[in-house]
Amino acid sequence: MRNTGNIDDPAQDRRALFYCAGAAVVMAVVSQLPRVALGEAGSPQMVTLHLLLELFAVIVSVMVVLVAWHSLEHSPFSASHKLLIFGFSAVAGLDLIHALAYEGMPTLLTENSTSKAIFFWLSGRLIELATVALVAARIPLRGYRLTWLALGTLLAAVLGYLGSYHLELFPATFVRGEGVTPFKATVEYLLCLGNLAAAAWLLWTHHCQPERRTLLLGVACWMMGLGEFSLASYQAASDLSNLLGHVYKVMAYGFIYRATFLTSLREPYQRLELSQQELRRSRNELQTLMDNLPLAIARMDLKLRYRYANTTHLRYLNKPAGQVLGRHVDEILTPSVRNLVRPKLQQALQGQSVEFDYRVDAGNNGHDERYRLARLVPEYDPEGQIEGVLAIVMDTTERERTQLQLMDSLREVAELKAALDAHAIVAITDARGVITQVNDKFCSISKYSRQELIGETHRIINSGHHPRTFFEGLWHTIASGQVWNGEICNRAKDGSLYWVYTTIVPFMGTSGKPVQYIAIRADITERKNAEQEAQRMALHDALTGLPNRRLMGDRLKHAIQSVARSRHHGALLLLDLDNFKEVNDTLGHAVGDELLRQVGERLCHTVRKSDTVARLGGDEFVVILDDLGADLEIATSRCGDLGEKVREALAQPHLLNGQKVSAPPSIGIVLFRSLDDQPDELLKQADMALYKAKSDGRNCLRFFDPSLQADITARASLLRDLRLALERDELLLHYQPVVDGAQRILGVEALIRWQHPQRGMVPPAAFIPLAEQTNLVLPIGQWVLEQACQQIHEWADHPLRRGWTVAVNVSARQFHEAEFVGKVLRALRESGADATRLRLELTESMLHDDLDGTVAKMNTLRGLGVQFSLDDFGTGYSSLSYLKKLPLDQIKIDKSFVRDVLLNRNDAAIARTILSLANNLGLGVVAEGVETEAQLGFLMSQGCQAFQGYLFRRPGPVEQLPDLLQPLEQS
Numbered sequence: 001m002r003n004t005g006n007i008d009d010p011a012q013d014r015r016a017l018f019y020c021a022g023a024a025v026v027m028a029v030v031s032q033l034p035r036v037a038l039g040e041a042g043s044p045q046m047v048t049l050h051l052l053l054e055l056f057a058v059i060v061s062v063m064v065v066l067v068a069w070h071s072l073e074h075s076p077f078s079a080s081h082k083l084l085i086f087g088f089s090a091v092a093g094l095d096l097i098h099a100l101a102y103e104g105m106p107t108l109l110t111e112n113s114t115s116k117a118i119f120f121w122l123s124g125r126l127i128e129l130a131t132v133a134l135v136a137a138r139i140p141l142r143g144y145r146l147t148w149l150a151l152g153t154l155l156a157a158v159l160g161y162l163g164s165y166h167l168e169l170f171p172a173t174f175v176r177g178e179g180v181t182p183f184k185a186t187v188e189y190l191l192c193l194g195n196l197a198a199a200a201w202l203l204w205t206h207h208c209q210p211e212r213r214t215l216l217l218g219v220a221c222w223m224m225g226l227g228e229f230s231l232a233s234y235q236a237a238s239d240l241s242n243l244l245g246h247v248y249k250v251m252a253y254g255f256i257y258r259a260t261f262l263t264s265l266r267e268p269y270q271r272l273e274l275s276q277q278e279l280r281r282s283r284n285e286l287q288t289l290m291d292n293l294p295l296a297i298a299r300m301d302l303k304l305r306y307r308y309a310n311t312t313h314l315r316y317l318n319k320p321a322g323q324v325l326g327r328h329v330d331e332i333l334t335p336s337v338r339n340l341v342r343p344k345l346q347q348a349l350q351g352q353s354v355e356f357d358y359r360v361d362a363g364n365n366g367h368d369e370r371y372r373l374a375r376l377v378p379e380y381d382p383e384g385q386i387e388g389v390l391a392i393v394m395d396t397t398e399r400e401r402t403q404l405q406l407m408d409s410l411r412e413v414a415e416l417k418a419a420l421d422a423h424a425i426v427a428i429t430d431a432r433g434v435i436t437q438v439n440d441k442f443c444s445i446s447k448y449s450r451q452e453l454i455g456e457t458h459r460i461i462n463s464g465h466h467p468r469t470f471f472e473g474l475w476h477t478i479a480s481g482q483v484w485n486g487e488i489c490n491r492a493k494d495g496s497l498y499w500v501y502t503t504i505v506p507f508m509g510t511s512g513k514p515v516q517y518i519a520i521r522a523d524i525t526e527r528k529n530a531e532q533e534a535q536r537m538a539l540h541d542a543l544t545g546l547p548n549r550r551l552m553g554d555r556l557k558h559a560i561q562s563v564a565r566s567r568h569h570g571a572l573l574l575l576d577l578d579n580f581k582e583v584n585d586t587l588g589h590a591v592g593d594e595l596l597r598q599v600g601e602r603l604c605h606t607v608r609k610s611d612t613v614a615r616l617g618g619d620e621f622v623v624i625l626d627d628l629g630a631d632l633e634i635a636t637s638r639c640g641d642l643g644e645k646v647r648e649a650l651a652q653p654h655l656l657n658g659q660k661v662s663a664p665p666s667i668g669i670v671l672f673r674s675l676d677d678q679p680d681e682l683l684k685q686a687d688m689a690l691y692k693a694k695s696d697g698r699n700c701l702r703f704f705d706p707s708l709q710a711d712i713t714a715r716a717s718l719l720r721d722l723r724l725a726l727e728r729d730e731l732l733l734h735y736q737p738v739v740d741g742a743q744r745i746l747g748v749e750a751l752i753r754w755q756h757p758q759r760g761m762v763p764p765a766a767f768i769p770l771a772e773q774t775n776l777v778l779p780i781g782q783w784v785l786e787q788a789c790q791q792i793h794e795w796a797d798h799p800l801r802r803g804w805t806v807a808v809n810v811s812a813r814q815f816h817e818a819e820f821v822g823k824v825l826r827a828l829r830e831s832g833a834d835a836t837r838l839r840l841e842l843t844e845s846m847l848h849d850d851l852d853g854t855v856a857k858m859n860t861l862r863g864l865g866v867q868f869s870l871d872d873f874g875t876g877y878s879s880l881s882y883l884k885k886l887p888l889d890q891i892k893i894d895k896s897f898v899r900d901v902l903l904n905r906n907d908a909a910i911a912r913t914i915l916s917l918a919n920n921l922g923l924g925v926v927a928e929g930v931e932t933e934a935q936l937g938f939l940m941s942q943g944c945q946a947f948q949g950y951l952f953r954r955p956g957p958v959e960q961l962p963d964l965l966q967p968l969e970q971s
Contacts (some may be wrong), residue, residue, distance in 0.1 A: 020199075020222045054099030060253040061092035069145060080815065082141040083170040084465035087131025088256075088632075089768045093156025094124035097163070109164040118173040119163040122187055127155070128224070136202050136217055154706065154830050184548070202558070220255035221246045297380065304329045304345055316393065326840035336361070341374070348376040348389040357396065373399040425500060425521035431514055433457045433475075445500075445523060447493035458519075463491035478506045478517055487524065499528040514842045541615040542592055544818040552614035552622050556679045559612070559626045564675040569635035573623040573643055574686035577650070578698040580619035583661055585845075591656045595663055598654050606649045607642065622683075628671075635671060636703070638730060643667050643701045651699060666693040667701035705908075715770065721756060722776055723768055726783060730755055733787050734955035738807070738926055738948045741940050743965045747805030747839065749948065750788045751955045752780070772811055781814040785827045792833035800963045807839040807869060812846040821860050828864075836865035839890070843871050847886065855885055869926070873914060884921065891918055895929020895949070902934055915942050 068084035096118035099105070101112050110116070138867070141148060173184035182861040202218030226248050296313035306325050314321055317332060329345065330338055337360060344354045354376045362367045373396045381387040425445055428437040438453050446453070446461050453460065466489065477484045484504045491497055492831060500521035509515035539551040556572065563570040577583075577599065596619065603613045603621060612624040625642065628635035651664040668690030670682055685704040693702040712749070725731050728734055732755060735748040754762040771777040788806045795801035814820060828835050847854055858868055869890040870883075893914050900907045911927070918925045927939045930949030939947065952965060 011879065020219060054095055056250050058095045058099070060250075060256070060634050061088045061095060064253075065086045065149070069149075082143065082145060082148045083135050083139065085129055085145055086141065086152040087134075089149050089152030090155040090159075091124045091128050091131070093153060094120050094127065094159060097156070097160045098124060101163070114174040114176070116163055116167060118184060119167060119170060120159070121158045122173070122184075122191075123163070125191050125224070129191060129198065129221075132217055132221060133198050136198065136205070136214065151933050168542040169659075181255055191224075192226075193873040195221045216255045216258050221670045223252035223255065276934060294394075296395075298391045298393075299388055300329065300345070300391065301388045302349065302386070303876040304349075304389070306332070313391075313393065316395075332794075334360075337685065344374070344376055345389055348378050349386060351386060353377050371396045399510065399512070419677070425523065427453075427458075427519045428523075429457070429517045429519070431516065433517070442521075445498055446490065447496075452493075461490040461492070463489045463497055465489040465497070474504070478504050479514060481506050481514060487528070488521075489528075498525045500524060542599050543617050546600050546604075546621075547612060549614070549616050549848060552593075552612065552616070552624070553679050555614070556624055556682065557614045559624050560672060560675065560677050560679070562626055562894040563673050566630075567673070568626070568630050569628045569630060569632065569639075569671050569673045570673050571625040571635070571637075571639040571669055572682050573625065573646065573667055573669050573701075574616075574683065574688050574690050575621050575623070575646070575650075576690065576693075577619040577663040577665055581651055583656075583663060587656065587659070587661070589917055591661075594639060594656055595654055595661065597639055598656075599650060599663070602649050603646065606646050622686075632671070635912050639669060639671065640701070640703075642781050643669055644817040647699070647701055663698040666690055666698050668693055668704065669701060718762075718767065719774065719776075721759070721771055722770060723752075725754055725756075726779060726854065728757075730757070731780065731783060732957070733784065733791070735806075735958055735961050736948060736955040737961070737965065738805075739952050739965060740946055741936075743952060743967055745800075745804060745963075745965060747807060747837075748961065749807040749841070749955075750784060750791070750807075751809075752784055753955075772813065775813075777811045777813050778817065781811055782810055782823055782827070785810075785824065786831065789827045789833040789838065791830035792837045793831045795837075796832075796834060798963075803837075805837050805867065807841050809841045809871065810846075812843070813840065815846055815854075815857070816850070821857050824861055824866065825864070826949065834865070835861075835866070838865075839867040839869055841869045841871040841892070844873065851885065855887065858887045872928075883917075888923055890926060890946075891928045892928050892948075893944075898927050898929045898939070898949075899931075901938055908938070911939065911944075915939075915944055921942060929954050 012647075065085050065088050068081040068088075098117050101116045101120055103112055103114050103117065105112050137412065150705060171183040172181050173187075175181060199218045199221035202214050202221060206214040206218060294312065296316045297308075297310045298306060298313045299308040305328050309317070309321065309324050314324060317324060319332065326330055333341060337358060340356075340358050344356060347354050355374070357371065357373050359371055361370055369867045373394045377390045377392070378386045379388045379390050424439075425441045426437075426439045427435055427442050429435050435453050435456055435458070438450055443450055443453070474484050474486070483506070484502075486502060487499060488502050489497055489499050492869055501524050503520045505518045505520070506514035507516050507518070539548060540546065541548045558565055559570050577595070580592065580595070596615070599619075599621065600613065600615060603623065607613060607623055607625070610626065612622075613623045614624070623646065625639060628638045647665055647667055651662070653660040653662050655661075668686045668688065670685040672682055672690060689702045689704040692705070693700050696702065732753050734751045734753050737745045738747045738749060739745055752764065752768070754764075754767055756762050771780050785808055788808045792806050795804060817823070824838075826841075828838065862868065867889040868886050869892055870885065870886070871892050872894040873891040891914065893911055895911050897907045897914075901911050902908070915925055915967070924946060925937075925944055926946040926948055927944050928948050930936055930939065930947045930951045932951060936947060936951060953962075
């Protein structure tokens with residue numbers, strides 16, 4: 001038999017495609033023909049032809065309703081039957097009214113017209129399209145079939161009344177002599193698109209999951225869509241396009257009826273035939289199963305004659321089936337067995353289920369005796385009357401033989417239990433799990449006395465830590481006779497939790513089921529606590545106890561998913577402390593750590609309990625806010641209020657080592673709402689907003705603005721070019737002279753410049769901070785060092801320049817490299833430069849970390865002749881303690897003091913103090929940024945002996961550097 005159900009049939013698909021393609025070709029041909037009128041509108045021929053087509057459609061609709069009405073209630077497609085009854089009862093009614101309202105038909109309630117017929121046509125098509133779509137989607141309707149039939153009929157009646165008496169309430173659909181109106185054409189085109197879309201959906205559904213009904217409904221929608229296209233632009237009801245639209249409608253209804261007939265009548269009968277085949281196959285499988293069971297099964301009638309015996313039973317009787325079936329049990333069983341079994345059989349015939357053990361002596365002096373367990377069950381006919389007995393017999397010889405071994409094992413277990421009592425936590429329960437015995441260690445760890453435990457189940461120590469399914473799995477294992485091992489968290493009487501590694505051993509009884517359980521436990525509380533602490537430390541910051549970056553990332557992912565489901569906004573706040581570095585430098589790392597702890601505590605007390613506070617590292621913290629509301633403006637306002645609350649809380653002074661320390665934050669904020677938001681991208685955007693807050697004066701909060709992305713993009717572009725600058729030989733050195741009071745050049749300072757092929761000369765302020773923020777400062781700094789050493793070597797034979805020193809600025813990252821000293825030595829060695837002519841300039845901020853290591857590096861290089869200058873002196877947190885420890889040769893007065901030395905008394909006082917301090921410490925002094933003769937005169941009057949600035953010469957390439965300067969030469 002051919003299956004027409006859900007099996008993929010390529011022939012069906014090809015026929016369906018043929019129908020669809022053929023209908024489309026016909027429609028394409030007809031649409032290109034000039035207007036063809038088949039007769040006069042309202043002529044008897046047209047009226048008759050239209051009536052026949054519509055009556056066919058009405059008959060098909062009625063047949064669809066009847067088939068759905070009489071279909072099986074529990075068929076796979078029963079959910080759509082009420083939809084079909086409701087939809088096509090209404091469609092049948094509307095198509096009938098449409099046929100009777102056609103121009104030329106006898107008057108139906110009111111005068112017939114093309115507009116009136118079109119109204120009922122469109123109503124029917126809309127209902128038909130909606131019904132097919134809902135049937136395809138398998139939308140169920142509740143209630144009785146009769147109710148939905150009545151509702152469909154009522155819907156047709158209501159639309160019939162409106163179309164007959166109140167047609168003026170609806171837009172005009174037809175103008176005689178002109179044809180259909182734009183409104184009617186628009187509706188037809190929409191119906192066309194709707195049907196074609198439904199056809200595409202249904203055909204794609206059939207392609208993914210082949211089903212005959214889906215295919216037929218798809219073809220029907222295709223035909224109906226083409227028909228609607230044909231009906232969108234006729235000028236008279238007699239046009240060929242009008243007739244073709246009705247023909248396509250009739251074809252579509254035919255496919256709908258076929259789909260309904262297949263799923264409601266033909267396929268159920270096919271499935272019934274398949275079920276019968278399956279039943280026969282099941283019977284054969286059951287017979288095979290019965291013949292291969294290790295149980296002996298037999299059936300006897302009311303007269304105790306054998307009706308059935310499986311292979312195992314015949315083997316127990318040691319007789320073939322022909323000698324057993326149809327014969328009385330008295331003729332088959334041995335006398336000893338017959339005398340035992342006969343009364344039991346009579347009990348079964350009286351309606352009792354009987355179970356008993358018996359022994360069969362196979363001879364050989366009792367050595368071959370077998371033990372059996374029999375169960376006799378009465379069998380009932382469909383009327384509930386006993387019609388025979390079912391006998392199930394199992395060989396229990398091995399069980400009986402092991403019974404004595406089991407008793408010996410129990411004695412051994414008792415001895416083992418005594419040994420375990422001294423070292424393990426032991427409890428014994430009965431088959432129901434009720435505690436019957438416990439040892440002293442069980443009482444000690446659980447804090448319950450033996451009297452409190454005996455008679456209770458282990459629920460008394462249940463901690464609630466494990467789900468119900470955990471214990472269901474445990475019981476399933478031990479109840480089946482298997483040993484269970486695992487870790488369990490219990491709760492002691494005082495409420496404390498403890499962990500034990502547990503082994504539960506079931507002991508089986510004669511029935512083959514456990515009769516008791518022995519639970520042997522070992523205390524692993526310390527180990528579990530250590531594991532939990534290790535896990536906590538892996539996900540939390542060791543200093544503040546807050547979630548670390550890893551856990552924060554996980555929380556942020558959950559927050560993104562949560563707000564995406566609720567359609568509310570969330571926010572990410574990234575903040576750091578504006579002057580944390582100064583606190584660390586001046587008060588020490590211990591105080592800095594305490595500040596971070598206090599900041600973490602204040603954050604937790606300031607935000608909501610549902611929010612997450614995390615520490616990323618250093619002085620960077622993150623706050624994740626969720627459920628800020630669905631409205632963007634409200635969410636932004638709430639986030640801003642909470643961010644300002646955080647800022648104010650952290651701006652309050654902290655009490656550290658008896659000192660009040662202020663550490664206000666800068667905060668960057670970004671809102672999120674979509675699953676498309678990525679945690680890493682949100683962090684980048686919050687970092688941009690934080691950078692904006694820093695540049696706007698600090699101690700404020702800023703929201704992420706997409707324009708910040710442009711700045712970051714430009715910065716990234718500059719960074720990419722900077723990475724290639726060394727390879728492309730775009731970097732160069734300019735030199736600025738350092739002179740004495742007579743304008744004699746004492747040395748030069750090497751200053752890096754970047755000549756970009758497109759950007760031109762990039763200002764140092766634009767790329768040097770960028771290099772210092774990345775590892776690029778290391779290769780660039782090494783290049784500057786090597787170029788400076790090469791220049792010293794080239795001047796070695798110059799009569800004037802061989803005595804000059806070349807000063808090189810060293811970054812903190814570069815100086816603190818472990819290989820820094822080795823790199824300096826390699827640059828000197830490879831260039832052949834005189835080490836005494838190399839001067840390394842350090843900044844004060846580099847000297848606060850690892851002062852002893854800094855001094856050691858300086859002493860190593862100074863031993864070779866390298867000189868050291870302290871640059872920008874006075875701008876940092878100067879300390880005489882490190883100044884006297886460092887092996888310096890020179891300090892440089894920062895240009896910020898020199899610029900206003902004649903205008904600001906404080907700057908003048910600082911300059912005098914630095915000069916006096918350097919004189920007392922035996923250090924040379926260079927005043928930077930000297931631009932006027934008045935500044936020069938003041939500095940010389942205070943004892944300054946070296947100067948650098950635009951007054952003497954601007955930095956320039958080496959080829960523009962003069963050997964001598966004219967007095968007060970400016971260039």
